[in-house]
Amino acid sequence: MTQHRKGRTSATAQPTAIHPVSPLAPKRFVRLLPLDGVRLAAGEAGVRYKNRTDVMVAIFDPGTKVAGVFTKSKAASAPVDWCKAALSRGSARALVVNSGNANAFTGKAGFKGAAEVAVAAARAVGCDADEVYMASTGVIGEPLPADRITAVLKDVAAKCAPNRWREAAEAIMTTDTYPKMAKATARLGGKTVQINGFCKGSGMIMPDMGTMLAFVMTDAKLPAKVLQDLLAEGVKPSFNSITVDSDTSTSDTLLLFATGKAGNKPVRSASDVKLRDFKKKLNEVLLDLALQVVRDGEGASKCFKVSVQGAEDDTAAKKIALSIANSPLVKTAMAGNDANWGRVVAAVGKAGEKADRDRLRIWFGKQLVADKGERAPKYDEEKATKEVSKLETEIRVDLRLGKGKARVWTCDLTHGYIDINGSYRS
Amino acid sequence: MTQHRKGRTSATAQPTAIHPVSPLAPKRFVRLLPLDGVRLAAGEAGVRYKNRTDVMVAIFDPGTKVAGVFTKSKAASAPVDWCKAALSRGSARALVVNSGNANAFTGKAGFKGAAEVAVAAARAVGCDADEVYMASTGVIGEPLPADRITAVLKDVAAKCAPNRWREAAEAIMTTDTYPKMAKATARLGGKTVQINGFCKGSGMIMPDMGTMLAFVMTDAKLPAKVLQDLLAEGVKPSFNSITVDSDTSTSDTLLLFATGKAGNKPVRSASDVKLRDFKKKLNEVLLDLALQVVRDGEGASKCFKVSVQGAEDDTAAKKIALSIANSPLVKTAMAGNDANWGRVVAAVGKAGEKADRDRLRIWFGKQLVADKGERAPKYDEEKATKEVSKLETEIRVDLRLGKGKARVWTCDLTHGYIDINGSYRS
Numbered sequence: 001m002t003q004h005r006k007g008r009t010s011a012t013a014q015p016t017a018i019h020p021v022s023p024l025a026p027k028r029f030v031r032l033l034p035l036d037g038v039r040l041a042a043g044e045a046g047v048r049y050k051n052r053t054d055v056m057v058a059i060f061d062p063g064t065k066v067a068g069v070f071t072k073s074k075a076a077s078a079p080v081d082w083c084k085a086a087l088s089r090g091s092a093r094a095l096v097v098n099s100g101n102a103n104a105f106t107g108k109a110g111f112k113g114a115a116e117v118a119v120a121a122a123r124a125v126g127c128d129a130d131e132v133y134m135a136s137t138g139v140i141g142e143p144l145p146a147d148r149i150t151a152v153l154k155d156v157a158a159k160c161a162p163n164r165w166r167e168a169a170e171a172i173m174t175t176d177t178y179p180k181m182a183k184a185t186a187r188l189g190g191k192t193v194q195i196n197g198f199c200k201g202s203g204m205i206m207p208d209m210g211t212m213l214a215f216v217m218t219d220a221k222l223p224a225k226v227l228q229d230l231l232a233e234g235v236k237p238s239f240n241s242i243t244v245d246s247d248t249s250t251s252d253t254l255l256l257f258a259t260g261k262a263g264n265k266p267v268r269s270a271s272d273v274k275l276r277d278f279k280k281k282l283n284e285v286l287l288d289l290a291l292q293v294v295r296d297g298e299g300a301s302k303c304f305k306v307s308v309q310g311a312e313d314d315t316a317a318k319k320i321a322l323s324i325a326n327s328p329l330v331k332t333a334m335a336g337n338d339a340n341w342g343r344v345v346a347a348v349g350k351a352g353e354k355a356d357r358d359r360l361r362i363w364f365g366k367q368l369v370a371d372k373g374e375r376a377p378k379y380d381e382e383k384a385t386k387e388v389s390k391l392e393t394e395i396r397v398d399l400r401l402g403k404g405k406a407r408v409w410t411c412d413l414t415h416g417y418i419d420i421n422g423s424y425r426s
Numbered sequence: 427m428t429q430h431r432k433g434r435t436s437a438t439a440q441p442t443a444i445h446p447v448s449p450l451a452p453k454r455f456v457r458l459l460p461l462d463g464v465r466l467a468a469g470e471a472g473v474r475y476k477n478r479t480d481v482m483v484a485i486f487d488p489g490t491k492v493a494g495v496f497t498k499s500k501a502a503s504a505p506v507d508w509c510k511a512a513l514s515r516g517s518a519r520a521l522v523v524n525s526g527n528a529n530a531f532t533g534k535a536g537f538k539g540a541a542e543v544a545v546a547a548a549r550a551v552g553c554d555a556d557e558v559y560m561a562s563t564g565v566i567g568e569p570l571p572a573d574r575i576t577a578v579l580k581d582v583a584a585k586c587a588p589n590r591w592r593e594a595a596e597a598i599m600t601t602d603t604y605p606k607m608a609k610a611t612a613r614l615g616g617k618t619v620q621i622n623g624f625c626k627g628s629g630m631i632m633p634d635m636g637t638m639l640a641f642v643m644t645d646a647k648l649p650a651k652v653l654q655d656l657l658a659e660g661v662k663p664s665f666n667s668i669t670v671d672s673d674t675s676t677s678d679t680l681l682l683f684a685t686g687k688a689g690n691k692p693v694r695s696a697s698d699v700k701l702r703d704f705k706k707k708l709n710e711v712l713l714d715l716a717l718q719v720v721r722d723g724e725g726a727s728k729c730f731k732v733s734v735q736g737a738e739d740d741t742a743a744k745k746i747a748l749s750i751a752n753s754p755l756v757k758t759a760m761a762g763n764d765a766n767w768g769r770v771v772a773a774v775g776k777a778g779e780k781a782d783r784d785r786l787r788i789w790f791g792k793q794l795v796a797d798k799g800e801r802a803p804k805y806d807e808e809k810a811t812k813e814v815s816k817l818e819t820e821i822r823v824d825l826r827l828g829k830g831k832a833r834v835w836t837c838d839l840t841h842g843y844i845d846i847n848g849s850y851r852s
Contacts, residue, residue: 075775075783105771105783107800140768141801204755204772245754246672247769248776328671328754328839329630329847336848342566343673345531346630349501350674357501357531374533375567413754415844421755422762422840 019420024295024303024391024411025178032183032196034162036219037061037259041164042171043156045148048100048138053171055149057156058095058217059125064259066092066133067227069235071252077104078114078144079134080253086130090224092257093127096134096153097172097213099200103136103144104250113146120150124157135213135253137174137200169198172213175420176202176296182288186220186281189265189274193220197285199254201293203421205244214239214254214289220278221260222267229270230282231256238286241318241408244297245417246326256282294409299416301335303409307396311404316353318406323351324395331413334393339384341369344395355399363396364388445846450721450729450817450837451604458609458622460588462645463487463685467590468597469582471574474526474564479597481575483582484521484643485551490685492518492559493653495661497678503530504540504570505560506679512556516650518683519553522560522579523598523639525626529562529570530676539572546576550583561639561679563600563626595624598639601846602628602722608714612646612707615691615700619646623711625680627719629847631670640665640680640715646704647686648693655696656708657682664712667744667834670723671843672752682708720835725842727761729835733822737830742779744832749777750821757839760819765810767795770821781825789822790814 038060042053068087070080096117103110118132125132136144169179181198199214222230231254239254267274294303306325311317324330327347333340341362348355358373365387368376387393464486468479494513496506522543529536544558551558562570595605607624625640648656657680665680693700720729732751737743750756753773759766767788774781784799791813794802813819 071775072778073772073775074777074779074781075771075786102768105768105786105796105799105801107784107798109800140771141796142768143801204769247753247755247772250772250775327673328843329673332844332847335844338848342528342531342568343630345501345566346499346673346676349497349499349676351500352498353500355500358533360501360531370531370567372533374531374535375569413844414848415841417754418758418761418839418841418844421758422764 019175019177019416021177022296022300024300029166029179030181030183032165032181033194035194035196035217035259036261037064038217039160039162040168041156041159041161042167043152045098045152047098047145047148053167054100055096055098055152055156056168056171057121057153057160058168059157059160060092060094060257061259061261062093064092064257065090065222065224065227066255066257067224067231068253068255069231071249073248073250075105075250077102077136077251078106078110079103079136080251081111082114082118083133083253083255086133089130091131092133093131094121094125094133095215095255096121096132098136098149099172099174100138101136101142101144102138102140102251104140106141106143109143113144116146117149120153124154133255135251137172137213137251140250165196165198172200174200175298176200178296180289180292180296182285184281184285186278188220188262188278189267191262191264193218193262193264193278195281195285197289199289199293201244202296203245203298204247204249205242205293205297213251216285217257219259219262221262221264222258226267226270227256227258230279234283234286238283238290242290242294243322243325243408243410244294291409294411297411298420299414300411301414301416302391302393303411304334304392305394305407305409307394307407308399309405310399310401312354312402313404314406317404319353320348320351320397321406321408323347324397325408325410328413334388335412335414337385337389339364339369339381339388344397345370348397354401356401359400361398361400365393445601445603445842447603448722448726450726455592455605456607456609458591458607459620461620461622461643462687463490464643465586465588466594467582467585467587468593469578471524471578473524473571473574479593480526481522481524481578481582482594482597483547483579483586484594485583485586486518486520486683487685487687488519490518490683491516491648491650491653492681492683493650493657494679494681495657497675499674499676501531501676503528503562503677504532504536505529505562506677507537508540508544509559509679509681512559515556517557518559519557520547520551520559521641521681522547522558524562524575525598525600526564527562527568527570528564528566528677530566532567532569535569539570542572543575546579550580559681561677563598563639563677566676591622591624598626600626601724602626604722606715606718606722608711610707610711612704614646614688614704615693617688617690619644619688619690619704621707621711623715625715625719627670628722629671629724630673630675631668631719631723639677642711643683645685645688647688647690648684652693652696653682653684656705660709660712664709664716668716668720669748669751669834669836670720717835720837723837724846725840726837727840727842728817728819729837730760730818731820731833731835733820733833734825735831736825736827738780738828739830740832743830745779746774746777746823747832747834749773750823751834751836754839760814761838761840763811763815765790765795765807765814770823771796774823780827782827785826787824787826791819
């Protein structure tokens with residue numbers, strides 16, 4: 001285990017992966033620029049980790065609107081319950097996130113801890129407690145040492161500055177091997193607006209609403225209702241289309257904050273044509289972040305897109321795509337550079353959706369490997385193997401039954417996953 | 427890779443596991459005794475493996491009735507389709523099983539191959555082709571070299587004898603590390619009848635009807651309809667309650683043959699009280715075989731029962747139990763002797779069934795670890811760790827909502843699973 005010493009690379013201790021950095025990590029990190037109305041910072045509360053940051057605070061200027069989507073888990077964490085309740089007001093002044101402890105399945109003490117953090121943050125920022133949003137990630141079931149977080153909140157709030165995005169993205173990492181950030185600019189109502197986002201993975205990932213933790217911020221001026229509609233739509237082809245290990249988390253949280261500082265013309269509905277470019281760019285940022293989660297899936301040595309077309313409908317296509325993406329046999333074959341398309345057939349077959357073995361077509365990348373219920377006549381083992389040996393590849397399935405289609409992204413299943421999860425309570 | 431040489435341990439080459447024998451393998455194999463009306467033998471067809479048996483034949487005396495349950499996969503294998511069609515007659519004279527090739531997703535050539543095997547077996551045995559049952563296990567998508575099987579059928583049929591059960595059980599192994607057999611005797615209609623069964627695993631196991639391949643034979647005299655009803659009922663708490671890796675196979679086949687030689691009094695319905703003991707013993711044999719499959723799950727270092735009670739209904743309980751048993755995070759925690767009950771909470775939460783976090787109770791063995799939405803007051807990490815370090819253990823969940831209950835069995839997820847499936851086209 002290598003952990004950065006306090007102050008080794010910057011004034012603030014940077015958490016660095018305790019596992020080898022994913023081979024799919026970006027070569028260069030995107031640099032998020034200041035966004036009018038947002039200031040951030042990170043601090044060391046010592047919730048679980050030592051000598052690294054584990055709490056981040058973002059402060060929003062008055063007038064900031066917020067939307068959120070959350071895990072559908074029946075065992076949702078206390079912070080998820082807190083945020084859901086706060087959303088009825090739809091106004092945000094602060095975000096507090098800690099790593100090391102998920103504050104999930106922690107009973108009444110968990111809610112008390114969440115409330116204590118909100119109250120302390122509200123005091124430090126000068127707002128109401130229900131304008132404080134929060135998320136926690138880490139071990140499930142351990143009581144949250146809320147006092148360690150509240151003890152540092154005032155200092156961290158005082159440090160908040162417009163340019164500390166990476167610091168914030170690093171403080172929320174758990175088994176992540178790199179910080180995940182994305183940005184975009186869009187034209188909206190006569191103005192250029194910015195979108196900044198960051199998130200974390202990297203195990204217990206099959207989001208059923210948002211992924212583990214993702215935060216997107218914009219200076220666009222948009223009402224909470226519009227933000228919520230945009231987020232509900234945007235999460236489907238992004239965070240709700242990725243899976244690392246089929247294990248939906250108790251803590252999935254995706255929050256979208258809009259400070260309104262850009263001063264664009266008013267927008268009253270998510271279907272307003274003025275939103276066209278903003279929607280496109282927002283969805284790009286969401287997908288970019290979601291793919292960074294897949295590329296940092298626990299133990300990932302490669303990632304692949306699963307594209308399903310020709311299904312009865314889109315729902316059936318999604319179910320079949322997830323059946324392939326979650327199949328341990330498909331994932332281990334990919335890890336072993338084994339063009340084992342028979343396992344893809346089996347995964348299609350087990351999905352329970354309408355499928356006709358004798359119409360099915362399967363491609364690895366551009367290589368057609370199976371056609372009409374049997375091995376493709378021009379099947380070439382060498383080419384197929386070359387295709388699945390790539391760092392990023394695609395499995396494509398055409399059921400040739402209807403117009404339903406779906407795409408999901410996932411990573412392979414390697415010894416690294418076992419190492420991370422079989423020997424270490426993350 | 428170690429493979430037994432031909433004749434190393436007996437006159438017939440015995441296939442032996444190419445992977446280390448499961449630590450959960452039985453210390454001594456049960457010895458199946460002759461069963462009136464059944465003769466068996468194995469042979470070497472060289473379908474895929476060298477220097478080991480890979481085809482088995484069983485010959486049944488005239489009058490033998492048969493029942494079967496099969497995979498619900500939409501990509502079922504050619505032998506599955508063959509058996510389903512033959513069952514409309516319900517009379518069996520032969521069973522032919524090969525390992526090394528699943529004859530699944532092999533198109534028209536696959537059906538042609540299956541028919542060729544049936545015709546050749548019928549000729550060797552002296553019966554109709556639709557009295558021949560068959561199953562194939564191994565690689566999916568490779569054309570079946572049917573000629574290699576038909577070339578040896580006559581010789582294997584000639585060798586068939588009443589005492590070659592183990593030889594038959596060994597010939598159908600693929601990644602199995604030991605042969606799986608079970609037996610029982612039961613009182614039925616004034617007679618003592620025998621039940622012999624054998625089966626194979628050991629990856630792509632989450633049976634959706636029967637498991638990979640399982641064959642049970644009895645000398646009881648029972649009509650095909652009664653056999654079918656008994657099997658449909660008996661498969662639920664046995665083969666349909668196990669999972670190794672959540673990957674339902676294309677080839678799941680469970681066949682039950684009754685030679686009628688015991689000469690018991692007639693039985694006309696599965697609800698006949700005369701069947702009480704037979705049902706009990708049949709179900710015991712089915713569960714015994716199913717558990718042997720779990721204990722030989724690919725890479726298994728331990729196995730555990732997941733018991734769910736207090737769910738809304740039995741269906742909800744089963745879904746929650748499978749959500750736990752299939753969770754890669756629960757399975758890797760078990761592999762690492764990590765009493766990580768938070769992952770059990772998450773698996774309950776993601777199942778999508780009704781659950782109340784604040785009522786939930788979880789035990790590892792007899793250790794109550796979680797109670798009413800948080801860690802149990804008397805939680806003892808050392809005792810919990812000791813419990814999950816056992817070779818066979820139990821995770822028990824009480825939802826405290828209703829009367830629904832279910833039990834499923836599974837194994838852990840280890841480096842062995844990755845080794846077997848990431849580096850070798852099984």
